[in-house]
Amino acid sequence: MPPPENGNLPISFVDLIAVDRLGPNTFKSNALAFGPANGNRTYGGHVYMQAAYAAAQTIAEVEV
Numbered sequence: 001m002p003p004p005e006n007g008n009l010p011i012s013f014v015d016l017i018a019v020d021r022l023g024p025n026t027f028k029s030n031a032l033a034f035g036p037a038n039g040n041r042t043y044g045g046h047v048y049m050q051a052a053y054a055a056a057q058t059i060a061e062v063e064v
Helices: 013-017 042-058
Strands: 019-023 026-029
Touching: 013 042, 019 042, 026 042
Parallel strands: none
Antiparallel strands: 019 026
16 A cells, blocks of 8 residues: 555554653654644644653652
């Protein structure tokens, strides 16, 4: 199957939001930001979700 016209390939949600930890508060995306307009724009929801996920990784677990 050829890739879609905009160059985006479907990947799982887990892979889409995955980040690598570079430092205590620094993260790098594993997936390119989703670009619905031929790659010259970015879907903000993707970037927002990665930011929320990365922020959650900086909080210590609390035992209840």
